[in-house]
Amino acid sequence: MRPDTPTTGGVRLAVQELRTHFELRRWGFLRAGSVQAVDGVSFELAAGEAVAFVGESGCGKSTLARTLLGLHRPSAGQVVCDGEALGSLSGAALKRYRARVGYVQQDPYGALPPFMDVRRILEEPLKVHGVPRAERAERIAAALAEVRLAPAADYLGKFPHMLSGGQQQRVVIARALVLAPSLLIADEPVSMLDASVRVEILELLHRIQRERELTLAFITHDLSTVRHYASRVFVMYAGRIVEEAPVDELIDRPQHPYTQALLAALADPDPENARRERPIPAGEPPSLIAPPVACRFHPRCPHHMPGLCDVDTPPDFEPRPGHHSACWLHR
Numbered sequence: 001m002r003p004d005t006p007t008t009g010g011v012r013l014a015v016q017e018l019r020t021h022f023e024l025r026r027w028g029f030l031r032a033g034s035v036q037a038v039d040g041v042s043f044e045l046a047a048g049e050a051v052a053f054v055g056e057s058g059c060g061k062s063t064l065a066r067t068l069l070g071l072h073r074p075s076a077g078q079v080v081c082d083g084e085a086l087g088s089l090s091g092a093a094l095k096r097y098r099a100r101v102g103y104v105q106q107d108p109y110g111a112l113p114p115f116m117d118v119r120r121i122l123e124e125p126l127k128v129h130g131v132p133r134a135e136r137a138e139r140i141a142a143a144l145a146e147v148r149l150a151p152a153a154d155y156l157g158k159f160p161h162m163l164s165g166g167q168q169q170r171v172v173i174a175r176a177l178v179l180a181p182s183l184l185i186a187d188e189p190v191s192m193l194d195a196s197v198r199v200e201i202l203e204l205l206h207r208i209q210r211e212r213e214l215t216l217a218f219i220t221h222d223l224s225t226v227r228h229y230a231s232r233v234f235v236m237y238a239g240r241i242v243e244e245a246p247v248d249e250l251i252d253r254p255q256h257p258y259t260q261a262l263l264a265a266l267a268d269p270d271p272e273n274a275r276r277e278r279p280i281p282a283g284e285p286p287s288l289i290a291p292p293v294a295c296r297f298h299p300r301c302p303h304h305m306p307g308l309c310d311v312d313t314p315p316d317f318e319p320r321p322g323h324h325s326a327c328w329l330h331r
């Protein structure tokens with residue numbers, strides 16, 4: 001399930017200097033700072049491309065995903081999907097935008113309304129988006145067949161608690177696909193599933209991505225598996241993208257000290273080391289209420305250059321062709 005055809009078209013999603021900050025208030029009205037969950041993120045995704053956003057817990061991956069889905073209002077910056085700017089949309093246009101961006105959540109059971117059967121779960125988005133009744137049954141059956149829940153009749157009347165975790169996630173994927181999105185965002189789509197079904201679900205997503213020429217953005221904390229489903233990787237740290245490269249290039253020649261530390265913590269041929277607990281990487285991710293100034297990684301960085309890394313924010317360097325890293329080491 002290797003992504004051998006990374007792109008098939010032009011730009012599907014363009015994100016420019018995106019910021020999503022959450023205002024913190026004391027007693028409901030006094031300003032008490034803000035959480036800078038996404039802080040100055042820019043990238044472009046091509047039509048038909050599968051990418052991964054990787055980073056430790058709390059680095060802003062889910063906030064980025066939810067902002068792209070139109071669920072959080074950006075504090076600044078631009079999101080343009082298929083030529084339409086998200087910030088300028090409201091009402092019917094925002095509804096159309098949301099239909100173009102599918103969402104697969106981490107926890108399938110939590111994502112499915114427990115009081116609805118599979119037919120209603122899949123019919124709801126079709127109703128909301130005005131798909132005529134006569135078309136709905138056919139589209140529901142096609143979506144179930146696409147996620148390999150067949151024959152459809154065996155599943156339509158089932159409620160989420162009657163399905164296994166893998167089947168629930170297939171229903172979540174079918175729901176994300178039923179409106180024929182052009183972009184699919186999968187936020188840790190297998191982390192809550194049994195190890196035995198993880199590969200099946202990743203393979204399913206990969207097949208659907210190729211068949212539909214979908215743009216697929218995987219959000220994950222697990223750098224060890226990205227080779228299997230993404231052609232390009234973005235590494236996030238404390239609300240920013242610190243490194244971006246084609247997947248093999250990034251894993252074989254990581255340039256940013258943060259990515260190097262993440263990978264060093266994975267590659268471990270010595271079985272003795274499995275017994276030792278090792279922080280990934282050493283130190284704690286910073287608070288996003290008062291993040292470190294300049295390079296946000298500098299307090300944890302083994303190459304920290306005082307007077308530079310803690311004073312000026314590193315720009316985007318290109319230390320190797322097509323390989324970007326925001327680190328002063330590449331000056």
Ligand SMILES: Nc1ncnc2c1ncn2[C@@H]1O[C@H](COP(=O)(O)OP(=O)(O)OP(=O)(O)O)[C@@H](O)[C@H]1O
Pocket residue numbers: 022035037055056057058059060061062063064221288
């Ligand atoms: N609605 C919110 N209000 C205030 N702070 C929030 C909100 N949502 C997220 N945050 C904060 O924003 C930061 C980034 O959270 P986010 O969930 O985006 O990170 P993540 O990388 O997806 O982590 P995880 O993998 O644990 O979900 C965290 O400090 C989190 O507490």
